[in-house]
Amino acid sequence: MTTHPKSAPAPYWSLPGLADGAWRSAPLVPGTVVFSMAFGTIAAQKGLTLADTVLMNALVFSGAAQFVAIEVWNNPLTLGTVLSLVTITAIVNARFILMGASLRPWLGQLPAWQAYPALLQNVDANWIVATRYRAEGGGDVSIYLGSGLALWVIWVAAVIPGHLLGAFVKDPTRFGFDMMLPIFFSAMLVQIWRGPRRAIGWGIAGVVALAASWLIPGYWFIVIGAVMGSIAGGFIDDE
Amino acid sequence: MMNDPAIYGPMAGILAMAFATYVTRVAGFWLMGHVTLTPRVRRMLEVLPGAIVVATVVPLTAKAGMPGLVGIGVTLGCMLVRRNEFLAVALGLTAVSLTRAFWP
Numbered sequence: 444m445t446t447h448p449k450s451a452p453a454p455y456w457s458l459p460g461l462a463d464g465a466w467r468s469a470p471l472v473p474g475t476v477v478f479s480m481a482f483g484t485i486a487a488q489k490g491l492t493l494a495d496t497v498l499m500n501a502l503v504f505s506g507a508a509q510f511v512a513i514e515v516w517n518n519p520l521t522l523g524t525v526l527s528l529v530t531i532t533a534i535v536n537a538r539f540i541l542m543g544a545s546l547r548p549w550l551g552q553l554p555a556w557q558a559y560p561a562l563l564q565n566v567d568a569n570w571i572v573a574t575r576y577r578a579e580g581g582g583d584v585s586i587y588l589g590s591g592l593a594l595w596v597i598w599v600a601a602v603i604p605g606h607l608l609g610a611f612v613k614d615p616t617r618f619g620f621d622m623m624l625p626i627f628f629s630a631m632l633v634q635i636w637r638g639p640r641r642a643i644g645w646g647i648a649g650v651v652a653l654a655a656s657w658l659i660p661g662y663w664f665i666v667i668g669a670v671m672g673s674i675a676g677g678f679i680d681d682e
Numbered sequence: 683m684m685n686d687p688a689i690y691g692p693m694a695g696i697l698a699m700a701f702a703t704y705v706t707r708v709a710g711f712w713l714m715g716h717v718t719l720t721p722r723v724r725r726m727l728e729v730l731p732g733a734i735v736v737a738t739v740v741p742l743t744a745k746a747g748m749p750g751l752v753g754i755g756v757t758l759g760c761m762l763v764r765r766n767e768f769l770a771v772a773l774g775l776t777a778v779s780l781t782r783a784f785w786p
Contacts, residue, residue: 470771495692502700512699520690525698532702538734539703544710545730551715558711565707567738574731619778622750625739626757626774632735633761641729648733649740656741668737669730676729677722 452582454553464589467572474623475594476601478506483605490518493606500602508535538665542570549577564591571631578635644676748785753778
């Protein structure tokens with residue numbers, strides 16, 4: 444009943460897997476377009492050129508971190524601001540550390556020169572797409588890369604009209620897009636469900652994260668909740 | 683303003699953010715390569731993905747209030763009945779918007 448990574452197939456690459464991966468992230472495309480356009484508008488207001496904005500989307504490729512970091516952006520940047528940008532980005536993206544750790548049993552079987560470049564395009568969406576695929580016994584790493592690259596292309600392209608047209612997307616929370624990631628995550632949660640035993644750790648993660656979100660400002664709640672839930676789950680022995 | 687004479691162009695900020703992001707993207711994977719995957723560690727890693735998901739969803743949903751709760755409820759219900767994430771995401775987002783429109 445439970446799928447252990449040990450028994451899952453070894454990682455491999457395939458061309459059809461890239462397309463399959465891209466298709467699996469398709470539910471997130473409308474929201475990604477809206478958020479990227481909104482970011483382009485904010486970046487333009489902050490005085491970033493179109494080229495700089497496209498470059499930031501291409502290199503950083505991290506919606507949540509970019510939206511928080513752009514708030515402290517000024518022109519020109521002081522050393523203090525650059526250090527703030529590093530800190531903010533690292534804190535908001537600290538959840539990527541855990542996502543990378545969870546991919547170790549799978550991608551760790553790849554040579555480092557294949558695993559590390561694949562990880563550089565990790566975002567929430569392709570991580571959960573790949574996690575769900577792996578939980579169902581898949582081994583094709585192209586699913587992970589394809590779903591990430593598809594959203595990367597959209598994230599880079601859609602920022603251009605947002606920057607040029609400006610105020611095109613005033614409020615991404617219209618149509619509920621601010622809830623896009625939680626909604627996609629919870630849909631995927633149903634797919635990675637492997638019985639109540641593992642869910643005890645998930646429940647602890649939720650309770651701790653909720654408490655942390657009330658007590659600690661910022662984005663720490665994901666990491667704190669997930670680590671506590673994972674540790675607790677590790678001490679609940681399988682039969 | 684502050685005594686902070688060093689001035690940088692936007693490229694410095696972008697590269698700094700890219701660097702910070704790349705470190706978070708590879709650090710966990712790298713770290714776990716130096717940890718022996720005992721059965722207990724393996725179990726922790728098996729619980730971890732769902733724990734990340736729940737630790738993200740619960741606080742963000744609570745913050746979104748009733749529209750968030752309705753949206754997640756509709757999504758989960760749809761997934762349990764139809765197992766179609768395209769439909770589930772579309773209905774979930776619709777539920778959030780509709781609840782926002784009518785919830786006081």
